[in-house]
Amino acid sequence: MKIALLGYGKMGKTIEKIAIDRGHEIVLKVTDDIESKDLSQVDVAIDFSVPSAAFKNITACFKQQVPVICGTTGWLEQYDEAVELCKTQKAAFLYASNFSIGVNLFFDLNQKLAKLMAPFKDYEIEIEEVHHTQKLDAPSGTAITLAQQVIANSSKENWKLDTAAENEIPIYAKRVDDVPGTHTISYKSEIDSIEITHTAHSRAGFALGAVIAAEWIKDKKGVFSMKEVLSGLS
Ligand SMILES: NC(=O)c1ccc[n+]([C@@H]2O[C@H](COP(=O)([O-])OP(=O)(O)OC[C@H]3O[C@@H](n4cnc5c(N)ncnc54)[C@H](O)[C@@H]3O)[C@@H](O)[C@H]2O)c1
Numbered sequence: 001m002k003i004a005l006l007g008y009g010k011m012g013k014t015i016e017k018i019a020i021d022r023g024h025e026i027v028l029k030v031t032d033d034i035e036s037k038d039l040s041q042v043d044v045a046i047d048f049s050v051p052s053a054a055f056k057n058i059t060a061c062f063k064q065q066v067p068v069i070c071g072t073t074g075w076l077e078q079y080d081e082a083v084e085l086c087k088t089q090k091a092a093f094l095y096a097s098n099f100s101i102g103v104n105l106f107f108d109l110n111q112k113l114a115k116l117m118a119p120f121k122d123y124e125i126e127i128e129e130v131h132h133t134q135k136l137d138a139p140s141g142t143a144i145t146l147a148q149q150v151i152a153n154s155s156k157e158n159w160k161l162d163t164a165a166e167n168e169i170p171i172y173a174k175r176v177d178d179v180p181g182t183h184t185i186s187y188k189s190e191i192d193s194i195e196i197t198h199t200a201h202s203r204a205g206f207a208l209g210a211v212i213a214a215e216w217i218k219d220k221k222g223v224f225s226m227k228e229v230l231s232g233l234s
C-alpha cells in the first residue's frame with residue numbers, strides 16, 4: 001500500500017517504521033501546507049499533524065478521493081463538518097482519539113464501569129490524563145472520549161478541565177517529561193475508591209493501530225470508527 005504521512009513528527013516517524021515493517025511504502029511526507037500537494041499516487045493518507053492543520057489536511061484528501069485516517073486531536077469542533085463533507089464527496093474517513101488496541105479495550109471497560117457505577121451516587125468521578133510536555137492540546141482526545149462515554153452512561157451532563165460542578169466530570173491534565181500517555185478514571189467515596197488505568201509504554205501501539213486502520217479502510221467509502229476496524233480482528 002502507498003501511504004502519505006500528513007505530519008512527520010513523533011507519531012509520523014513511528015508510523016513510518018511500522019508501515020515499512022508491514023510491507024507498505026511511504027510515498028509522501030507532508031509537514032506544512034497541503035494545498036499544492038499531489039496525492040494521486042497515494043492509496044491511504046495518515047494524519048498525525050497539529051490541531052490547526054488537521055481539518056484542511058482531511059478535506060484535501062476528500063477532494064482527491066484518498067481515504068484518510070486521522071489521529072490528530074484538538075480539532076474536534078470541526079469533526080461534524082468533516083463528516084458531512086466526507087458523505088457529500090463520497091470519500092473515506094476514520095478519526096480515533098486513540099488508535100491503540102489496549103485503549104480501545106479500555107474504552108469498553110470504561111463504558112461497562114460507568115453503567116455499573118451510575119446508581120451509586122456516593123462515588124465522585126474524575127479523569128486524569130498524563131502526557132509529555134510537548135503536547136499542544138489539553139485535555140487529551142482520549143480523555144474527552146472517556147468523559148463522553150461516562151456522560152452517555154450516567155447522570156453527568158458535561159466535562160470540564162480542572163474544576164467541575166455537580167453535574168460535570170473534572171478532567172485533570174498533567175504534563176510530565178516524556179510520558180507517552182496515561183489515563184485513569186477514578187470513582188471515590190468516603191469508604192473506598194475504584195480506579196482503572198491505561199498506561200502506554202511507548203507510541204508503538206498508537207502507530208500500529210493507525211496502520212491497521214489504514215489497511216482496513218483502503219478500498220472503502222464512508223465514515224468509520226476503530227470499533228468497526230477491531231470487530232474484524234476479534
Ligand atoms: N489518536 C492517537 O492514537 C494519537 C496518538 C498519539 C498522538 N496523537 C495526536 O497526533 C498529533 C501528532 O502527535 P505527535 O506527537 O506526532 O506531534 P509532533 O509535534 O511530534 O508532530 C507533529 C508534526 O506535524 C507537522 N505539521 C505542522 N503543520 C503541519 C501541516 N500543515 N501539515 C502536516 N504536518 C504539519 C509538524 O512539523 C510536526 O512534525 C497530536 O495531535 C497528538 O495529540 C494521537
Ligand SMILES: O=C(O)C1=N[C@H](C(=O)O)CCC1
Nearest residue numbers: 073097098135140141142181
Ligand atoms: O502524544 C499525544 O499527543 C497523544 N495524544 C492522543 C490524545 O490526545 O488522546 C493519544 C495519546 C497520545
